Amino acid sequence: MQDDRSTREKLVSDAALLFRKNGYHATGLSEILSASGLPKGSLYHYFPDGKVGLAMAAADWTTTGLVRIIDDAFGPAPDYRAGATHYCYKLARLFDISAHIDACPISALLFDGPENMAFRTHAEALFQRLIDSIAAHARRFGMSDAQAQQAAETLLITVEGGWTLARARRKSDVMRSLPARLFPSHP
Amino acid sequence: MQDDRSTREKLVSDAALLFRKNGYHATGLSEILSASGLPKGSLYHYFPDGKVGLAMAAADWTTTGLVRIIDDAFGPAPDYRAGATHYCYKLARLFDISAHIDACPISALLFDGPENMAFRTHAEALFQRLIDSIAAHARRFGMSDAQAQQAAETLLITVEGGWTLARARRKSDVMRSLPARLFPSHP
DNA sequence: GCAGAAATAGACCAATCGGTCTAGTCTTCC
DNA sequence: GGAAGACTAGACCGATTGGTCTATTTCTGC
DSSP: OOSSSOHHHHHHHHHHHHHHHHOTTTOOHHHHHHHHTOOHHHHHHHOTTTHHHHHHHHHHHHHHHHHHHHHHHHTTOSSHHHHHHHHHHHHHHHHHHTTTOOOOTTHHHHSSOTTOHHHHHHHHHHHHHHHHHHHHHHHHTTOOHHHHHHHHHHHHHHHHHHHHHHHHHTOTHHHHHHHHHHSOOOO | OOSSSOHHHHHHHHHHHHHHHHOTTTOOHHHHHHHHTOOHHHHHHHOTTTHHHHHHHHHHHHHHHHHHHHHHHHTTOSSHHHHHHHHHHHHHHHHHHTTTOOOOTTHHHHSSOTTOHHHHHHHHHHHHHHHHHHHHHHHHTTOOHHHHHHHHHHHHHHHHHHHHHHHHHTOSHHHHHHHHHHSOOOO
8 A cells, every 4th residue: 555546546547547548348357457456356345336336436536537627727717718728728638648549538438338327327417517517617707507508518519529539530639629619700 | 131131231230230339349249140140150251350340341331321411411401501400400310219329420439449540540531531521512502621621520520529418418409409509690 | 063152150269358255464443 | 462344365257258160051153
């Protein structure tokens, strides 16, 4: 336990990275275990539900990180547009340091088999958490509830689609082009 | 061979559906084989590269279908905006009849391990095929090359992100809300 | 009708999967 | 110091994976 992070936390963060890189089904327990240097006993001690429980925790952990990025982007911004722009640029940087291979953090979890309804409902809740976070900032900048909800959904949709295209092209340019698409300067 | 579709075609379309529903890694060869009622020998006769080759062909097949949907949507439309709106509505209907479980047809393929570079470059080409199809219609409606490319990318990004959110919510409403996001009526 | 290719059929394989279970170690509190 | 729980360690399991290989059947052209 000389690692500064607790055993459980290390397991979650290492698993989250692997799930993002390879997807849920393509990531074996052995891969997670060897990456974290922990035995299988520890995994099933902290996560009696096994791989499914670990994936849930990993998705939560990732979402919490995304909420922090949202807050960092919108917090110091002078208006909503600037905040959204900062958010896109921060994601572009995140995409670059992940070597252009990682999936959108949440959808990597969502793309599991449809039989696992717990996954689906959990993914829905996580997406809503992101939308709510963005919408709170939008309201802070004077938008009505309906406007804020609409704007937050649009931003999430755009970021999600942009990430997919960026991943296909293995280039973060797309992410940086999103603000211009979200806020077209009318002639 | 009493099936009207050829053996190879049946293999491809059945596999494409399963890949979309469960993802690449979660779909076993046995599942594809039992769904199509064919023996393993036939699969490896038509696709010596095995699962990878079959997935490539399935992605091609799906992309061809998407291009036809694009042409059907934009063909009879009076302008670009109407064509894009038709496209979103057609996708919403497609989403509904797939019981809200299928992934975006292409990204289901893209989300494979990063080690398989052939997958990544192929997915990139397929996305570009869709963008080019949309851009051709945009030019037909009077846009310049640069404008058309920009508009086509924006539509693809939005549709891709919208599909993801729709899938998380298991509701096609999001898809039908996309035109309003793409073409905001300025006050 | 016959030869040769195309296609079908499925037994079989090593490797890996997620998961269980028992033994042992470490920590903590009385 | 000794009992009790928390945690680590990894051997082991049945099931399933993608893939190979050999027969056998079906189709095709002469």
